[in-house]
Amino acid sequence: MPSPQERLFGTNGVRFQPGISHDLDFVIKLSEAIGTYFGDGDLLVGRDGRLSSNALSYATVSGLMSSGRNVGEAAGVVPTPAMQYAVKTQGFRGGVMITASHNPPEYNGLKVVGRDGVEIPRLDEQRIEKIFYDDAETRADWRAVGVAREEPSVVKNYIDGVLSKVNTKLIAKRNFSVVMDLGNGAQCVAAPYLVESMGCKLITLNSVLDGNFPGRGPEPTPETLADLSAVVKSIGADLGVAYDGDGDRAIFCDEQGSILWGDQSGCLLADYVLERAPGGVLVTPVSSTQAAEAIAKKRNARVFRTRVGSVDVSRTIIERNATFGFEENGGCIYPPHISVRDGAMTTALMLECLAARGMSFSRAVSYWIPRFHQTKAKVEVDPGKVDLVMKKVERDTRGRVEKVDGLKFWLDERSWVLIRPSGTEPIMRVFAEAETREKAESILKKFLKIVKAASA
Numbered sequence: 181m182p183s184p185q186e187r188l189f190g191t192n193g194v195r196f197q198p199g200i201s202h203d204l205d206f207v208i209k210l211s212e213a214i215g216t217y218f219g220d221g222d223l224l225v226g227r228d229g230r231l232s233s234n235a236l237s238y239a240t241v242s243g244l245m246s247s248g249r250n251v252g253e254a255a256g257v258v259p260t261p262a263m264q265y266a267v268k269t270q271g272f273r274g275g276v277m278i279t280a281s282h283n284p285p286e287y288n289g290l291k292v293v294g295r296d297g298v299e300i301p302r303l304d305e306q307r308i309e310k311i312f313y314d315d316a317e318t319r320a321d322w323r324a325v326g327v328a329r330e331e332p333s334v335v336k337n338y339i340d341g342v343l344s345k346v347n348t349k350l351i352a353k354r355n356f357s358v359v360m361d362l363g364n365g366a367q368c369v370a371a372p373y374l375v376e377s378m379g380c381k382l383i384t385l386n387s388v389l390d391g392n393f394p395g396r397g398p399e400p401t402p403e404t405l406a407d408l409s410a411v412v413k414s415i416g417a418d419l420g421v422a423y424d425g426d427g428d429r430a431i432f433c434d435e436q437g438s439i440l441w442g443d444q445s446g447c448l449l450a451d452y453v454l455e456r457a458p459g460g461v462l463v464t465p466v467s468s469t470q471a472a473e474a475i476a477k478k479r480n481a482r483v484f485r486t487r488v489g490s491v492d493v494s495r496t497i498i499e500r501n502a503t504f505g506f507e508e509n510g511g512c513i514y515p516p517h518i519s520v521r522d523g524a525m526t527t528a529l530m531l532e533c534l535a536a537r538g539m540s541f542s543r544a545v546s547y548w549i550p551r552f553h554q555t556k557a558k559v560e561v562d563p564g565k566v567d568l569v570m571k572k573v574e575r576d577t578r579g580r581v582e583k584v585d586g587l588k589f590w591l592d593e594r595s596w597v598l599i600r601p602s603g604t605e606p607i608m609r610v611f612a613e614a615e616t617r618e619k620a621e622s623i624l625k626k627f628l629k630i631v632k633a634a635s636a
């Protein structure tokens with residue numbers, strides 16, 4: 181069990197190493213606290229393909245039933261967004277997803293979602309923690325204990341849901357050839373069937389579900405996607421796409437084999453969606469590209485910047501009734517489907533976008549998206565010194581400053597630097613963006629020096 185008052189929820193749910201940092205007793209007690217927090221209604225539990233997910237799922241279902249809740253268990257492995265979509269559309273009061281997203285295989289975790297399928301607000305996470313630490317979980321007596329049933333159609337409903345949000349005829353006409361790197365992750369059960377049903381020719385890599393993630397690991401990065409890039413080029417495919425371990429993020433590769441980071445694919449989709457919804461609202465964290473503002477201006481839309489983290493983006497999308505949201509790590513949120521990141525929805529929308537634009541992927545990006553260069557790095561900082569470092573940096577830096585999350589200085593019209601303490605590790609992250617790579621790198625170098633000096 182964790183020591184009293186240790187925060188359980190991090191940036192994205194509760195994460196730990198089963199059997200090492202926490203055991204199954206912890207999961208049962210936490211699930212009792214989650215069931216107590218919800219108080220009524222049926223809850224859905226889903227799991228990704230990690231080796232410990234099956235055991236954690238049983239413990240979670242047990243804890244929820246112990247608190248008196250009836251539980252639907254999504255059959256087999258499901259992508260996180262499929263579980264979230266099922267909560268939203270199948271009448272659940274909320275749910276729990278067993279996943280550690282892109283973390284190494286030995287990790288796992290619980291993500292708690294509300295009635296709308298979106299991660300519960302930060303304050304509600306603290307309510308669950310309070311129930312947990314106060315030992316205030318409801319333990320139902322034998323008459324009131326919950327029952328579990330299997331939910332067989334979560335993946336099918338999810339695929340049908342995505343298909344209903346795009347122009348499948350337009351996509352089918354293009355006969356796209358697509359290379360998909362599933363990374364042995366949860367989209368193995370959904371994305372290939374989705375893409376094939378839209379008339380695309382599909383080649384898959386790492387398509388066997390495996391909690392050891394033997395292919396390229398659960399985190400798609402430009403380095404781990406070298407195979408995807410090579411296969412796209414060698415067979416002359418129209419595009420490549422890769423997902424993280426639980427399938428909520430999608431990273432694309434153009435027909436020339438270049439890996440497009442989330443800023444570029446996110447902007448391409450934002451531009452496409454906003455073109456069809458003039459006067460719309462785009463939501464993205466402070467760390468993503470300023471191309472977002474350029475696109476919004478062109479489409480007569482507004483941009484809202486949030487703290488870093490998909491929960492903040494999702495919640496702001498709901499508050500602002502926004503049109504689209506994206507993160508620089510490949511998370512895209514299309515609210516007509518569900519206000520959470522979704523790798524399969526992002527893929528379908530990208531196919532529609534490319535079909536509508538009628539040009540190659542690389543040409544679409546260079547034609548529609550203003551190009552900025554971003555670079556980032558991290559510096560280890562003693563957690564006790566974080567406030568001091570931030571104060572020193574603020575005192576010594578000139579330029580317009582934004583304080584949505586960390587400190588973001590605009591050094592001139594088109595260059596900025598963001599200095600942000602990590603929420604989960606004793607490090608500071610430094611991001612820099614400018615019109616040329618050289619300039620972005622020189623800004624980054626300068627500020628890494630400043631942060632290191634301030635923390636010495």
Ligand code: MG
Pocket residue numbers: 281282424425426427428429
């Ligand atoms: Mg993920």
